[in-house]
Amino acid sequence: MPSHESHAWLWWIPLLPLLGSAIAGALHLATLRARHGDPQASAPASLAPWIACGAMLGSFVLSVTGFLELRELEPAARHLASTAHDWISIGGLDVDLGLLLDPLSSVMTLVITGVGFLIHVYASGYMKGDKGYGKFFAYLNLFVFAMLMLVLSSSLLGVFIGWEGVGLCSFLLIGFWYEKGWPAEAAQKAFVMNRVGDACFLIGSFLLIRLFDTLDLATIAHTVGSTVSFTDEQALDMSLAALFLFGGCCGKSAQFPLFTWLPDAMAGPTPVSALIHAATMVTSGIYLVVRLNPLFAASGWVLPLIAIVGALTALIGGSTALVQRDIKKVLAYSTVSQLGYMFLALGSGAWAAALFHVVTHAFFKALLFLGAGSVIHGMHEEQDMHKMGGLRKHMPQTYITFLAGAAALSGLPLLSGFFSKDEILAHAFANGGLYYGLWAVGALTAALTAYYTWRMVALTFFGEERFDHHHVHPHESPLVMTLPLMVLAVLSILGGVLGLPPVLHVPHLLAEWLAPVTDAGNKILAQSPGEHHLSHALEWVLLGLGSAIALGFAHTGFHAHRHGTAQDEFFARKRPTLAATLGDAWTIDSRYARIIVLPLRMLSFLIAVVVDQFAIDGLVNGTGRTARDIAQHSRRAVDGSLASYALWMGAGALAICALWMWS
Amino acid sequence: MSSILFYVLALVALLGAAGVILAKSPMGSVISLLGTFFALSVIYLLAGFQFLAAAQILVYAGAILVLFLFVIMLLNLGAMGSRFELSFAPLQGGRARLAGAIAVAFALVGLIAAQRTTLAATSAPAADAPAIDGLEGLALELFGRYSLPFQAVSVLLLATMVAVIVLAKRQREGEHGGERGGERGGDPR
Amino acid sequence: MNVPTAHLLYLSAGLFALGVLGFMVRRNVIVVLMCVELMLNAANLAFLAASRQHALEGKPALQGPVFAIFVITVAAAEAAVGLALIIALYRLKQSAETDAAAEMKG
Numbered sequence: 017m018p019s020h021e022s023h024a025w026l027w028w029i030p031l032l033p034l035l036g037s038a039i040a041g042a043l044h045l046a047t048l049r050a051r052h053g054d055p056q057a058s059a060p061a062s063l064a065p066w067i068a069c070g071a072m073l074g075s076f077v078l079s080v081t082g083f084l085e086l087r088e089l090e091p092a093a094r095h096l097a098s099t100a101h102d103w104i105s106i107g108g109l110d111v112d113l114g115l116l117l118d119p120l121s122s123v124m125t126l127v128i129t130g131v132g133f134l135i136h137v138y139a140s141g142y143m144k145g146d147k148g149y150g151k152f153f154a155y156l157n158l159f160v161f162a163m164l165m166l167v168l169s170s171s172l173l174g175v176f177i178g179w180e181g182v183g184l185c186s187f188l189l190i191g192f193w194y195e196k197g198w199p200a201e202a203a204q205k206a207f208v209m210n211r212v213g214d215a216c217f218l219i220g221s222f223l224l225i226r227l228f229d230t231l232d233l234a235t236i237a238h239t240v241g242s243t244v245s246f247t248d249e250q251a252l253d254m255s256l257a258a259l260f261l262f263g264g265c266c267g268k269s270a271q272f273p274l275f276t277w278l279p280d281a282m283a284g285p286t287p288v289s290a291l292i293h294a295a296t297m298v299t300s301g302i303y304l305v306v307r308l309n310p311l312f313a314a315s316g317w318v319l320p321l322i323a324i325v326g327a328l329t330a331l332i333g334g335s336t337a338l339v340q341r342d343i344k345k346v347l348a349y350s351t352v353s354q355l356g357y358m359f360l361a362l363g364s365g366a367w368a369a370a371l372f373h374v375v376t377h378a379f380f381k382a383l384l385f386l387g388a389g390s391v392i393h394g395m396h397e398e399q400d401m402h403k404m405g406g407l408r409k410h411m412p413q414t415y416i417t418f419l420a421g422a423a424a425l426s427g428l429p430l431l432s433g434f435f436s437k438d439e440i441l442a443h444a445f446a447n448g449g450l451y452y453g454l455w456a457v458g459a460l461t462a463a464l465t466a467y468y469t470w471r472m473v474a475l476t477f478f479g480e481e482r483f484d485h486h487h488v489h490p491h492e493s494p495l496v497m498t499l500p501l502m503v504l505a506v507l508s509i510l511g512g513v514l515g516l517p518p519v520l521h522v523p524h525l526l527a528e529w530l531a532p533v534t535d536a537g538n539k540i541l542a543q544s545p546g547e548h549h550l551s552h553a554l555e556w557v558l559l560g561l562g563s564a565i566a567l568g569f570a571h572t573g574f575h576a577h578r579h580g581t582a583q584d585e586f587f588a589r590k591r592p593t594l595a596a597t598l599g600d601a602w603t604i605d606s607r608y609a610r611i612i613v614l615p616l617r618m619l620s621f622l623i624a625v626v627v628d629q630f631a632i633d634g635l636v637n638g639t640g641r642t643a644r645d646i647a648q649h650s651r652r653a654v655d656g657s658l659a660s661y662a663l664w665m666g667a668g669a670l671a672i673c674a675l676w677m678w679s
Numbered sequence: 680m681s682s683i684l685f686y687v688l689a690l691v692a693l694l695g696a697a698g699v700i701l702a703k704s705p706m707g708s709v710i711s712l713l714g715t716f717f718a719l720s721v722i723y724l725l726a727g728f729q730f731l732a733a734a735q736i737l738v739y740a741g742a743i744l745v746l747f748l749f750v751i752m753l754l755n756l757g758a759m760g761s762r763f764e765l766s767f768a769p770l771q772g773g774r775a776r777l778a779g780a781i782a783v784a785f786a787l788v789g790l791i792a793a794q795r796t797t798l799a800a801t802s803a804p805a806a807d808a809p810a811i812d813g814l815e816g817l818a819l820e821l822f823g824r825y826s827l828p829f830q831a832v833s834v835l836l837l838a839t840m841v842a843v844i845v846l847a848k849r850q851r852e853g854e855h856g857g858e859r860g861g862e863r864g865g866d867p868r
Numbered sequence: 869m870n871v872p873t874a875h876l877l878y879l880s881a882g883l884f885a886l887g888v889l890g891f892m893v894r895r896n897v898i899v900v901l902m903c904v905e906l907m908l909n910a911a912n913l914a915f916l917a918a919s920r921q922h923a924l925e926g927k928p929a930l931q932g933p934v935f936a937i938f939v940i941t942v943a944a945a946e947a948a949v950g951l952a953l954i955i956a957l958y959r960l961k962q963s964a965e966t967d968a969a970a971e972m973k974g
Contacts, residue, residue, distance in 0.1 A: 658966035662892045662900070663774065666781045673788050677795075681869040689879045696883050696906055700890035705898045705964075712902050715883070719909055725869040726876070726920045731912075731936055738940050743905065743947045750951045751898060754958050769893040778892035782885045789881025793874050811923045812933040820930045821937070832941045839945040846952035849959075 023096045026115045029078045029125060030164035036071030037157035040064040044150025061150030065140030068153035072136045072160065076129035082117045083126060091532050094119055095234070097170060104173070108229045116170035116234060120533045123371060123526070124167040124303055127378045131295045132160050134500035138386050139287035141496035142393060152192060152285065159185035163296050167303055172221050172231040175304065179217060179268065182297045183210045189292060190284040199283035206277040213267015213274055220260030224311075227253050233307055240310035241536030251316065258315035261308065262322055265301025269355050272329040276605040279348040286389030289344060294351050294385050295378035302358045302374050306367045306530075309537030313365060320450055323363020327457040330356030334464035336601040338471070339584070342399045343388045346472050349601070350425065351381055353461060357440055360458055364451060365541045366443035367534040368527035372515040373440060375526070376432035379511050380424035383504035387418035390493040390501065391476060395483065401472065402581045406481040410490035413498040415477050420505035422473045426466035427566040432511030437462060438562040439515060445558060446550050459565060466566045467573035474577040482580070519555045681725050688725075692718040703766040705751045709744055710763065716740050730812040873924075876917035884910035895966045897957065901950045908943045912936045 040061075047061040086094045099114035117125070136156065143152050162181025169175045183206075191203030221231065227250065228236050246254065265271065270278035281293050292298070305312055305322070312319060333353030340346045354377050361370035392399055394411050408415040424433040441462070444455040483490070492498070514526045527534075550558070576583045588595045597603055653664075691714060698711025716739045723732040769775060821829055883906055890903035919932020954964055961968040 656970035658897075658900075658969055659774070659892070659895060662966075663778060663781070666778065666785075666888055666892050670781055670784050670788070673785070677788060677792060682871050685869055685871045685875075689875075692879065693882050693886065696886035696890075699899065699902050699906060700886060700894060702899075705896055708896075708899045708902050712905065715906065716909070719913060722876075722879075722913070723916060726916060727923065728916055728919075728933060728936075731916060731933055734937065734940060738944060739905070739909075743944055746947060746951055747898060747902065750954060753955070754964060756896075756898065756964060769895070775893045778889055781892065782889035785888050786881050786885035789884055790878060793877030793881060796877070809923065811919060811929050816930050817933055817937075820934050825934050828938060832938055835945055836941065839948050843948050843952040846949070846956050 023098045023117070025078065026082065026096060026098045026117055026168065027100070029075050029082070029129070030115075030161050030168060032071045032075045032078070033068075033157040033160040033164065036068045037154045037161060039067045040150050040157060041154035043067070044148070044154055047150055064150040064153040065136070068157045069133065069136045069140065071157055072129060072133040075160070075164070076126075076133050079122070079125040079129045083122045086117065086119065086122055094532055099170070103171075109225060109231075111171050111173050111231050113174065114170040115168045117168065118234075118533060119529050119531075120303070120306060120371070121167045123375065123529070124299075125164060127375055128160060128163050128167065128296050131378050131382050131504070132163075132291055134503055135287050135291045135295070135382060135386065138290075138389070138497050138500040139285070141494050142287055142389055143285060146285075148192065152189075155185055155188045155192070156287070156291065159189065159292060159297070163300070166300050170232060170234065172224065172233060172236075175233070175307075176217060176221065179264070179300065180214065182292070182300065183207065183214065183268070186210075186281070186292050186297055189288040190281045192284055192288065196283075202277075202280040202283040206281050209274050209277040210267045213264045216260045216262075216267070217264025220257045220262075220264060223253055223257035223260065227257065237308060237310050237533075237536055240314050241539065246314070251314075254311060255315040255318050258308075258312050258318040259321070261304060262301075262312075262318060262325075265304055265359075266325070269298050269301030269359070270329075270352050271301070271325050271355065271359055272332060273604065275329060275333070275352045275355075276601065276608065278352055279345055279601065282342075282344040282348045286344065286385055286392060289348070290382045290385035290389070293348070294381040298351065298355055299358070299374045299378070302355075302362060302370050305359075305362045306371055306533065309367045309534055310540055312362070313537035313540040319363050319365065321363070323360050323444070323451065323454050326356045326359025326361070326363055327454040327461075328356070329353070330360060330461040331457050331464075332356075332602050332604070334461040334468065335598055337468040338464060339587070339595055339598045340468075341402050341584075343391065343401050343404075343472060343476060344385075344399055346401075346468060347381070347384055347388055350384075350465065350468065351377075353465065354381065354425075357437060357458065357461070360444055360454060361440040363454075364440070364443040364447050365537065366440060367537055368515070368524070368530045369436065369439040369443050371530060372526050373436040375514060376424065376436040376508070376511045379504055380421045380433055380508040383417060383421035383501060383508050384425060386497070386501055386504065387414050387421060390414040390497055391418075393493055393497070394490045396488055398483065398488065401475040402584070403483050404476045405479040405483070405580065406477070407490055408477040411492045413492060414501065417498070417501040417505040418477070419473065420508050422469045424508040424511070426469040426570045427462055427562060428466075428570060429563040429566070430512065432508055432514075434562065434566065435512035435515055435517065438559055439517060441562060442517070442550060442555060442558050445554075459561070462562065463565050463569040466569035470570045470573035471577045474574050475581070478574075478578040479580045517555065517559065519552050519559070685722060685725055688718040688722050691715070692722070698765075700769065701765045701767065703764040705756050706748075707763045707765075709747050709751065712747075713740055713744055716744070727809060727811045729810055730814060730817060873917050873921040876920070877914060880910045880913040880917065882910075883907075883913065897954050897964050897966055897969075898951075900966065901947060901954070904950075905943060905947065908939055908946075912939050915939070 043060045043064045050060065082096060085096065096117040097114060099112045101113055102110065103113040104111040136153070139152065139156065143149055146152065159182060162178050162185055164178070166175055166178025166182060169178060187203045187207045190206050191200045194200040194203070224236060225231060228239055230236065240254070266274045278293055278298065282289055284293075312322070330353045333349045333351070333356055337346045337349035337353065340349060354373070358370045358373050358377070361367075361373060390411065391404070391407060391414060394407070394414070395404060398404065420431075424431040427434045427437045441455055441458050444451045444458055515524050516522045518524065600606055695711045695713075695715030695718065698714070699708045702708040702711055716735060720732045720735040720740075723735060770779070887903045887906035887910060890906065891900055894900055894903065915932045915936050919929045922929035922932070957969060958964050
């Protein structure tokens with residue numbers, strides 16, 4: 017239970033970005049006004065990144081302070097809470113507006129503010145010269161505020177508000193360049209698809225209210241964790257609640273079948289892709305499941321379902337990334353795939369492993385996105401890898417850091433991605449039964465990951481230069497952009513120390529840190545029969561297999577593509593159907609277009625043409641026409657003759673008197 | 680004795696009312712109305728309302744009817760006939776028959792209402808009513824319980840004064856206002 | 869005067885009906901106004917008849933006269949405004965007939 021001691025300073029962690037957002041927004045408006053008079057006027061918006069980065073830095077420092085303060089406490093007492101006031105109090109339901117900093121939210125907060133700060137710094141260089149410079153930082157800071165509310169809120173309702181807030185900011189930022197047209201459509205798509213998930217989230221919350229009469233996360237987790245047995249009805253309700261909450265996570269974290277918005281979301285500026293669609297927002301689903309891990313652990317069949325969905329998503333994302341030509345699309349499908357890994361971990365009951373992958377993925381995927389942004393920036397907004405090549409000479413710093421990120425993503429031994437991915441696969445393997453199949457899918461996806469990652473590296477940085485030398489002059493990005501890359505590269509390489517495998521006989525730092533949160537779920541899972549611990553020998557085998565897969569397929573992918581686009585063209589010629597299917601993400605999106613979007617459009621057309629023009633317009637016009645016709649006839653009664661008015665008046669008065677008399 | 684006087688006065692009042700409708704000239708209507716008011720005034724006196732009887736004479740006969748006469752003479756409507764003549768022309772025609780039906784219906788409603796009211800004991804009272812509207816009691820009511828309506832009526836009178844001045848004021852040439860209608864009607868004034 | 873109250877009310881109803889009749893059949897606006905005065909007087913008579921009944925029953929009876937006074941005041945105001953309107957109408961149309969005011973063509 018959270019301690020009753022109040023730590024009001026916690027509120028500054030989310031409030032600083034909110035404040036920054038307000039100031040940056042005001043600066044943007046001031047810029048618009050200044051430009052209105054004189055296009056050359058010095059723009060106040062140039063101050064916006066300083067404000068935004070300052071807010072992020074302050075927030076990060078506070079997060080570190082909170083982390084250190086937590087570390088001072090006994091593991092079981094690691095809760096810092098602050099309740100602003102009673103928010104809702106209806107009947108038996110009390111919802112407080114409160115924050116809770118515990119090991120889990122502290123990890124998330126550190127990632128959000130730390131990686132977020134680096135991306136803010138990067139964005140101040142990347143977005144320079146954009147006419148929405150101030151607005152961009154206002155949105156970005158607003159997003160961080162919403163994200164921090166999501167991970168810090170002590171109640172599910174607060175989480176939901178953050179959940180909707182990040183959805184809104186995601187919408188605003190994907191559609192940031194809405195004048196181009198397609199970003200606005202992508203933003204709309206993301207928003208609408210997230211609505212599906214959000215509706216599930218709400219239904220899950222209602223079920224939780226019915227079950228527990230509270231939305232307080234710690235209370236729910238504690239109640240489930242300490243209850244010995246549930247009635248059948250309760251168990252069913254819990255499974256349904258978990259299922260619907262997982263549906264919400266599917267929307268936000270881009271899982272099958274709701275993942276198709278994420279690749280389209282790459283229409284936003286690259287720092288947005290890095291911050292929102294790789295490092296933070298899309299991991300909020302994982303956060304939610306870990307936060308409520310006892311509920312999911314106790315919900316029976318939902319857990320394998322999560323694992324299946326995760327594995328399937330990982331496979332779809334990984335295989336689709338193989339054939340993409342747009343560098344950001346590769347990274348987007350890669351993100352979908354890695355999120356699938358995280359859900360596979362959750363479905364295997366490996367809460368800490370999932371969060372470990374969230375952290376390492378935040379490092380290396382943010383790095384890769386920012387690196388890709390640097391490439392795009394240097395190539396004058398070119399995103400097609402077939403029009404790149406040989407860039408390592410032109411942008412050495414980007415190249416080196418990108419290499420570190422790619423190595424981590426593909427799981428090359430001893431890098432961060434290697435440890436987190438292998439931990440997930442080991443946990444899946446340990447569960448046995450159905451999970452052997454899922455482990456195989458995961459291993460296959462690992463191979464695909466290594467392949468497409470190094471294909472991307474080869475196409476971008478190696479081979480002959482396929483761009484038009486007359487128009488494109490690749491150049492290294494400024495220091496303000498490469499510095500965050502370097503920091504993230506270091507983190508990507510060293511991030512693995514957070515969770516070294518047990519065979520090395522060193523403590524798994526992250527798992528130990530999260531133990532107060534995840535113990536309840538693990539305890540429930542331990543009650544179910546099955547082998548949960550691998551022998552050391554088997555672990556070594558799995559580690560070796562993982563290393564071999566990563567190294568082998570990285571090698572293959574790199575060498576198949578290092579000499580140009582020939583391999584891609586060969587594949588497209590040899591297996592055209594397969595290439596098209598993969599290129600279209602297993603045609604899920606076009607199926608949606610055919611099954612859902614097209615009928616909806618037809619229905620809309622029907623309503624617009626038939627219902628609106630005939631029924632509704634007919635009704636409206638008919639009302640007007642009828643009124644006019646009635647007036648046409650009745651105006652004869654109003655003839656201006658006082659004598660007849662007097663007659664009418666007398667008759668009316670008589671009628672009223674008569675009514676009085678006989679009522 | 681006074682009861683017989685009441686019935687005679689009631690007849691006078693009704694005849695006067697009929698005269699208002701039937702008189703050929705407005706002047707005749709005014710004279711008939713004057714007769715009705717006087718008859719009513721005496722009825723009030725008989726019924727025990729001394730102050731009201733006086734007010735009836737002063738306000739109605741003395742002020743309002745004089746105002747009517749004044750307007751009739753101002754507009755030169757009295758010249759239509761100096762003698763008191765009756766005209767049944769207004770009571771002819773379909774519209775008049777309809778109006779008559781409505782009026783009769785009103786009378787019936789009034790009679791039935793009078794019949795049904797518990798207040799209206801149809802038997803004659805044993806004694807005369809005492810003087811009811813003594814000045815002291817009336818003043819106490821008017822300035823006590825009814826002081827708010829009293830003030831409202833005062834405001835109404837003030838507003839009336841303003842309205843009458845505005846309406847009756849002869850507008851000079853070139854001023855905006857009521858004279859525009861006259862131009863449309865072809866009136867040179 | 870020992871007349872039943874009902875008879876006073878009968879007289880009131882008769883006067884009112886005649887007022888209504890005149891209001892509807894006469895075309896001279898001045899006479900129409902006079903008929904309105906007739907109706908107001910009929911109402912006054914009804915008030916006073918009720919008040920007298922109260923007095924005969926020994927109940928407080930001053931509401932009737934008070935309201936009659938208000939009615940007289942309102943009648944005076946109404947007559948003043950009405951006559952001013954007649955003057956304005958006459959100035960416009962050289963006539964005091966109701967038909968003169970009929971300008972709308974329904």
